[in-house]
Amino acid sequence: MLRAANLSxxxxxxxxxxxxxxxxxxxxxxGATAVVGPSGSGxxxxxxxxxxxxxxxxxxxxxxxxxLDRLGEDERAGxxxxxAGFVFQSWNLLPTLTALENVAxxxxxxxxxxxxxRARALGLLEQVGLAAxxxxxxNQLSGGEQQRVAIARALALEPAVLFADEPTGNLDSASGHxxxxxxxxxxxxxxxxxxxxxxxxxxxxxxxxxxxxxxxxIKVEEAAAV
Amino acid sequence: xxxxxLVWRNLTARLTRSLFTWLGxxxxxxxxxxxxxxxxxxxxxxxxEMGNFGPQIRVVAEGTDAxxxxxxxxxxxxxxxxxxLAPDLGILKVIPAVVMFRGGFDPATSFLFYGLPEGSDPxxxxxxxxxxxGRLDPWPDGAVVGAKKAELSRLDVGRPLRLSRDVTVxxxxxxxxxxxxxxxxxxxxxxxxxxxxxxxNYGVFLLLLDPNADVDEVARKLEAAVPGIxxxxxxxxxxxxxxxxxxxxxxxxxxxxxxxxxxxxxxxNTVMMSVFERTREFGVMRAIGARRRFIFGLVLSEALFLSLxxxxxxxxxxxxxxxxxxxxxxQAVGLALSAVTPRLALFSMAIALVLGLSAGLLPARSxxxxxxxxxxxxx
Numbered sequence: 001m002l003r004a005a006n007l008s009x010x011x012x013x014x015x016x017x018x019x020x021x022x023x024x025x026x027x028x029x030x031g032a033t034a035v036v037g038p039s040g041s042g043x044x045x046x047x048x049x050x051x052x053x054x055x056x057x058x059x060x061x062x063x064x065x066x067x068l069d070r071l072g073e074d075e076r077a078g079x080x081x082x083x084a085g086f087v088f089q090s091w092n093l094l095p096t097l098t099a100l101e102n103v104a105x106x107x108x109x110x111x112x113x114x115x116x117x118r119a120r121a122l123g124l125l126e127q128v129g130l131a132a133x134x135x136x137x138x139n140q141l142s143g144g145e146q147q148r149v150a151i152a153r154a155l156a157l158e159p160a161v162l163f164a165d166e167p168t169g170n171l172d173s174a175s176g177h178x179x180x181x182x183x184x185x186x187x188x189x190x191x192x193x194x195x196x197x198x199x200x201x202x203x204x205x206x207x208x209x210x211x212x213x214x215x216x217x218i219k220v221e222e223a224a225a226v
Numbered sequence: 227x228x229x230x231x232l233v234w235r236n237l238t239a240r241l242t243r244s245l246f247t248w249l250g251x252x253x254x255x256x257x258x259x260x261x262x263x264x265x266x267x268x269x270x271x272x273x274x275e276m277g278n279f280g281p282q283i284r285v286v287a288e289g290t291d292a293x294x295x296x297x298x299x300x301x302x303x304x305x306x307x308x309x310x311l312a313p314d315l316g317i318l319k320v321i322p323a324v325v326m327f328r329g330g331f332d333p334a335t336s337f338l339f340y341g342l343p344e345g346s347d348p349x350x351x352x353x354x355x356x357x358x359x360g361r362l363d364p365w366p367d368g369a370v371v372g373a374k375k376a377e378l379s380r381l382d383v384g385r386p387l388r389l390s391r392d393v394t395v396x397x398x399x400x401x402x403x404x405x406x407x408x409x410x411x412x413x414x415x416x417x418x419x420x421x422x423x424x425x426x427n428y429g430v431f432l433l434l435l436d437p438n439a440d441v442d443e444v445a446r447k448l449e450a451a452v453p454g455i456x457x458x459x460x461x462x463x464x465x466x467x468x469x470x471x472x473x474x475x476x477x478x479x480x481x482x483x484x485x486x487x488x489x490x491x492x493x494x495n496t497v498m499m500s501v502f503e504r505t506r507e508f509g510v511m512r513a514i515g516a517r518r519r520f521i522f523g524l525v526l527s528e529a530l531f532l533s534l535x536x537x538x539x540x541x542x543x544x545x546x547x548x549x550x551x552x553x554x555x556x557q558a559v560g561l562a563l564s565a566v567t568p569r570l571a572l573f574s575m576a577i578a579l580v581l582g583l584s585a586g587l588l589p590a591r592s593x594x595x596x597x598x599x600x601x602x603x604x605x
Binding site for chain 1: 231232235236239507510511512513514515516517518519520597598599602
């Protein structure tokens, strides 16, 4: 499960106190939820808090049954490893590792045996259509291929929640659609996809859209109404 | 894909920088190994030397250290005194001798003369001694020359050897090479050397003991009975040498520490730069779920790997360098003066390990403490 209650984040910038997010409450249902809003609306801050990258100034975040706002850095990393997957806009992959090794990385952290890591990573690369590129390094892959490897890696430990931050931002439209399809394919059953984007066309593919403005949740649209 | 593979990939991704750092550590370690190999070589040579040294006790005038050529300060009465005590103390033979050193630091032009009494030959001093040419006994007016000395100064049998303006002896024997200090000695009759020095005194009494006698006990009793002497046993001489060698080791280690610190700073710099360059990479790892200690271990392992690989190369280079030095010292004085012993190799590796740990700690700490949002540029 993924739930936020009265979530706020304030930063100190010099002498001024900047509010990046204010009073955000939402219980993310299974399926795909897009978060949209103009630049500076608090999308990135929200994702940082939902994923436990950062701690809220106030409020609660619950991910996979753990209260992230009450945990230390390492405990939050543990929750992420077991319950969440990530796909960022760019710079997703570890440059010194091959596609296969990148996909296997979360499995290494989770203590999976080398043979099983390899088998599972290969299977995941097959799912995203990149088995043939398993031994390529990130700099030998196109942007779209890199994002697909990142998706395979994000799915490695079958997380309950997949976070994607502008995952198609750097891609041409064909690659972008393929990446989006892969992400949406995952958001079935009890699984959740949180898709942060400024592109309303992409957001329209989600089952619901959260609109942020000036750090506040101003509107929640369900699929039928999008 | 184990941690080691990650470490290897990260280091090889910046190959030139890693290679230079590795080389820096290797040179620093090699210089330390070489510096300290002299102490080890001397230790080995001395232990072997003392093991082959015939007399168990060396009596010299009080205040003479164990390894300096003693001055002729022991009067003939003292010899009588010691001879009188000999049967009670289990002393089988008392060999009065005189030692004279001529020349400087160049082994080819320095001469160490040992004046031995009639009826005594180099075997009393060094039992394994064997003659290669001529005879062993320098009496009445000959000289028996060690192998290396004979080679360096071209002292073949029959060649005259001038000891002073009016004393010249003839080489009557050349010893077989023994890889010992004896290779550099010239044995002459005691009376001849006393004439050269213009004295009736002796420089040293070499004592051969009953095998059942307690050497240190005899030395103590002698010193108590005969005032003004130092009775030095072989073990005591070794202890003295060990003290001197340790001081030498410390000085040499101190000098090589400078190189080591520079090497350590190289590693710290390489790893720190690599940490700065990989901030995002660490951010991605943390985002995926890597704990701080994983990042810490990864970065520390890189520093350790560099240091240990450099240390290993340094030890190997040290072994090669030591062999080259020994080629020279064997040629010059007939002794291997440098040795890379297992304990020196282990010590060097341990130093490299400590170096890696200290150089890697700060970068590892920095890498593991970068906030995820900052590392990913998500602020």
